[in-house]
Amino acid sequence: MFLLADNVWLDALLRMTIVAVLVPVGVILLTWVERKVIGRLQQRLGPMHVGPFGLLQGIADTIKLMTKEDVRPDSADRPTFELAVFVIVVPVFMAAVAIPFTADIFVRNMALGLFYFLAVSSLGIVGFVMAGWGSDNKYALLGGVRAGAQLISYEIPLILSAVAVAMLGQSLSLYTLVELQDNTPFIAYQPLAFVIFIIAGLAELYRQPFDIPVAESEVVGGPTVEYSGIRWSMFQMAEFVSLVLISALASLLFLGGWVWPFGADNATWLQVVLMVVKTSAFILFFMWMRVSVPRLRIDQLMALCWQILLPFAFLQIIINGLVLVYDWPSWTLTILSGAAAIAMGAIIYRVARRSGVLYQTSGAAEQVGLVL
Amino acid sequence: MTYEEALFYVIAAITVAGALGVVTARNVIHSALFLILALLGVAAVYVLLASEFLAIVQVLVYGGAVTILILFAMMLTRVRDIEGPLDGPQRPFAALAATVFLGTTVLAVTQTEWRGETDEATVVTIEQIGEALFSTWAMPFEIASLLLMVALIGAIVLARGEEGE
């Protein structure tokens, strides 16, 4: 790790400043990417007028939001209402400190990096409850309480699946976990943990199909309904930064980060390219999920977490424990975890089918003789 | 004054301010928010004590879970509609008791000669904690997990309501 300055404190400050400046720029770009991708997936063009291919749309939106009037409801509890935004945004940036982007580009290489990331990102949940309560609005309160319940419920499978990977790598440091994926990424050993991490991560980002607390047609925007202008854009920024961080974490933990498949000693530009490709793959997958899957109801959401994801996360930890203690070879891990992942998929499919969530097919499958 | 001492005074001031806010705020939700501040300040104190594992556990358990529990409980018991003072009639006696206790403890603590090194904080790594937790302290660990399960089942049964509600 090379120091940017001589003093350790100054070096940390410089790195954090770079992160704090680059991240909003990245978020503006990401809003443009999302609107284009969602537009294309919905067979329309997305923003096209502002700048070439609508590239300046993000900047235009930011200028619009910054010049809007800051409306505040009269009976809102003023400190709670105003502090809620900070309580949501600051933990996201605190969590960004722990993610190494390549072998040399990181803010701090912590020995407990994974644990720190998961703990700090759970601080933002309080901000949603504060926003819901401080708005003095029934729909905001409903959305805020639902958001709080959803986020603390889905935190558990997220943490458990990350703990399963940490058990495999025998370390909580993200750097070490990536360096261990020299030959095979952890997704080959832990498909169940991967699936649970992706589903729980999607729920932690309150994106579709888990966005009932902030959905427009459900609770009129939920806890963010009374916020306007720059405060509202802070909510969006926190959501996009969390999206990038969860995608980066998934590509570090499961796809081998900057190490796989070329090994640990490749050039920096190759490491950057690998990380960008893997993170972008996850980001595009999450955006794809947003437009393809219908929204789950709040009780279906809770049932999915507590009745399906949580037992399977425990099962993954038990499998890891058995394989590590009895010193079975690694391919047993793949077989057991893969079998459990297929079982979980089958259970989710049957539950979805019985509750009628699946779409009606066009009839072609029945003509061929397939029973779906 | 070294870096660490200056940082300690800042963090201690924030924590004590949070604790003061908990016991003297007029609005109940503000008390809960001050409690979050105090809990996070205590997590920073753990980092100063060179036990970062405990600091992250504190942030995760208290900041992520207990504060949300308390906020939900406040919302469900409709504290916004409570009129009247939040403090009971024994406030001056409480202040007296707390002051006397504080004076006695501070005197006892600063006048005692502690055995051992009182100026160096040694770092305890997470591997050591893990080994101790599963070898020497395995029995309390299992009992703690049993206790958590009992608390979980008890809380669900208590908060769920009677049949048909």
Add this chain to the structure above:
Amino acid sequence: MIPIDNFLVLSAILFSLGMYGVLARRNAVLILMSVELMLQAVVINFVAFAVYLDPETFTGIIFGIFVIVIAAAEVGLALAIILRLFRNRQISNVDEADLLKW
């Protein structure tokens, strides 16, 4: 480095503030929060002693972990009891929960 007295005095201040809160406040949830403050002070004490005076067998840190775990369980259960009390009798001040008084 920081002398141990600083941490012990901070712990004493937090504990006495928590004690004041338990004795002076009337709302049940507020009393619970003051008890949490007292538990935090106790854990700071344990950890400080373990790190400064007893680094080989760091009993204080293990004890601190257990206190955090048990405090979290206690908060959950106490809040469930408070919720049940509120649902049955519509009160949230501990002064009014006096059915067992003679």
